Amino acid sequence: xxxxxxxxxxxxxxxxxxxxxxxxxxxxxxxxxxxxxxxxxxxxxxxxxxxxxxxxxxxxxxxxxxxxxxxxxxxxxxxxxxxxxxxxxxxxxxxxxxxxxxxxxxxxxxxxxxxxxxxxxxxxxxxxxxxxxxxxxxxxxxxxxxxxxxxxxxxxxxxxxxxxxxxxxxxxxxxxxxxxxxxxxxxxxxxxxxxxxxxxxxxxxxxxxxxxxxxxxxxxxxxxxxxxxxxxxxxxxxxxxxxxxxxxxxxxxxxxxxxxxxxxxxxxxxxxxxxxxxxxxxxxxxxxxxxxxxxxxxxxxxxxxxxxxxxxxx
Amino acid sequence: xxxxxxxxxxxxxxxxxxxxxxxxxxxxxxxxxxxxxxxxxxxxxxxxxxxxxxxxxxxxxxxxxxxxxxxxxxxxxxxxxxxxxxxxxxxxxxxxxxxxxxxxxxxxxxxxxxxxxxxxxxxxxxxxxxxxxxxxxxxxxxx
Numbered sequence: 001x002x003x004x005x006x007x008x009x010x011x012x013x014x015x016x017x018x019x020x021x022x023x024x025x026x027x028x029x030x031x032x033x034x035x036x037x038x039x040x041x042x043x044x045x046x047x048x049x050x051x052x053x054x055x056x057x058x059x060x061x062x063x064x065x066x067x068x069x070x071x072x073x074x075x076x077x078x079x080x081x082x083x084x085x086x087x088x089x090x091x092x093x094x095x096x097x098x099x100x101x102x103x104x105x106x107x108x109x110x111x112x113x114x115x116x117x118x119x120x121x122x123x124x125x126x127x128x129x130x131x132x133x134x135x136x137x138x139x140x141x142x143x144x145x146x147x148x149x150x151x152x153x154x155x156x157x158x159x160x161x162x163x164x165x166x167x168x169x170x171x172x173x174x175x176x177x178x179x180x181x182x183x184x185x186x187x188x189x190x191x192x193x194x195x196x197x198x199x200x201x202x203x204x205x206x207x208x209x210x211x212x213x214x215x216x217x218x219x220x221x222x223x224x225x226x227x228x229x230x231x232x233x234x235x236x237x238x239x240x241x242x243x244x245x246x247x248x249x250x251x252x253x254x255x256x257x258x259x260x261x262x263x264x265x266x267x268x269x270x271x272x273x274x275x276x277x278x279x280x281x282x283x284x285x286x287x288x289x290x291x292x293x294x295x296x297x298x299x300x301x302x303x304x305x306x307x308x309x310x311x312x313x314x
Numbered sequence: 315x316x317x318x319x320x321x322x323x324x325x326x327x328x329x330x331x332x333x334x335x336x337x338x339x340x341x342x343x344x345x346x347x348x349x350x351x352x353x354x355x356x357x358x359x360x361x362x363x364x365x366x367x368x369x370x371x372x373x374x375x376x377x378x379x380x381x382x383x384x385x386x387x388x389x390x391x392x393x394x395x396x397x398x399x400x401x402x403x404x405x406x407x408x409x410x411x412x413x414x415x416x417x418x419x420x421x422x423x424x425x426x427x428x429x430x431x432x433x434x435x436x437x438x439x440x441x442x443x444x445x446x447x448x449x450x451x452x453x454x455x456x457x
Binding site for chain 2: 056143158160161162163164165166168169172173216217218219220223
């Protein structure tokens with residue numbers, strides 16, 4: 001893809017010259033929780049490699065989520081037909097649904113027989129065909145719980161640790177957000193999401209190199225690269241990492257399907273849009289230290305700003 | 315270590331596990347002398363429900379073993395108690411369970427803030443991030 005094409009499809013996250021946490025959700029139009037991009041084959045191959053070699057890190061579910069998982073898989077299959085008929089053929093035969101993935105040449109069967117835990121679970125099976133990470137939040141007792149998920153591309157967190165956790169506790173490590181009124185507002189907002197009105201928001205961080213899988217489990221290896229950044233290599237190595245997150249209410253189980261599509265753009269690619277680059281610099285420069293640390297950029301902020309200063313002067 | 319008396323509360327809640335009962339005796343005596351309303355609650359079978367039923371203006375004194383206090387404090391927070399509306403005392407040494415972020419093993423850290431994972435050897439630093447599901451604190455890689 002040309003840089004122009006890359007920039008045109010990139011979900012640039014900054015609306016202003018400064019960044020603070022907010023509930024930046026907007027109604028999702030069109031209401032589709034998945035996106036097939038030109039990176040599909042490459043990312044699916046990586047996802048499957050991770051699922052095959054690190055199952056316990058990338059997939060967790062509690063037994064009571066099976067029906068909600070099926071509902072989530074059904075929603076995604078329905079969207080395959082509605083939005084991507086050129087890539088997926090879906091045949092319904094009573095309880096049984098056959099999904100033919102034309103991109104990989106595979107047939108996947110859903111709904112035959114009893115749901116079993118493990119690799120036969122609907123969320124696991126459907127997740128192998130989409131670029132998104134998929135999280136299921138169950139709602140009960142006035143609270144949201146992360147009760148199932150397939151997570152291959154996390155930004156420095158652990159599904160294995162967070163499984164079964166309530167919404168507030170999940171966000172404990174986020175500076176200026178945990179225990180704040182904003183977090184409580186966001187929690188209430190999610191709990192009121194209705195089936196016909198999905199929402200979307202963008203989340204961002206900075207990462208080194210084009211690496212999608214940056215889980216907490218391996219931070220000692222990928223985190224080290226943050227020390228290697230200089231003003232000279234920042235353009236190629238620093239990437240703006242944007243998660244397009246989508247929230248769908250599943251009416252039968254009253255759960256929330258939370259899909260995360262991660263996009264990476266190097267600072268060099270970002271320089272193809274000078275207005276974006278200027279805004280990006282302003283955000284990086286102004287970011288409070290604790291937020292900068294949480295977003296992963298504290299170790300190289302100085303080198304990156306020096307790079308951006310030279311780049312914008314040209 | 316002892317509880318401080320917090321004045322002008324609508325109702326005082328004395329909350330402990332078996333090990334914590336003793337530590338609540340003194341504050342109970344104080345409340346009785348001042349003729350203030352209090353309720354006792356020992357054990358934890360319905361703790362979450364009991365905590366969530368409490369009215370505004372209740373004040374919580376909690377005492378017990380370290381892991382019990384960790385869990386109950388979280389439940390109390392979920393039920394809407396703020397830091398200013400509760401006091402906690404721990405019986406015996408602090409002995410946090412730690413979840414290794416590298417290999418997922420759960421182990422006792424005693425009172426250490428830093429330790430090497432007994433399973434994979436990763437140097438860990440004990441965080442404040444707590445999982446009621448694992449009953450353990452997250453151990454971050456110690457850089």
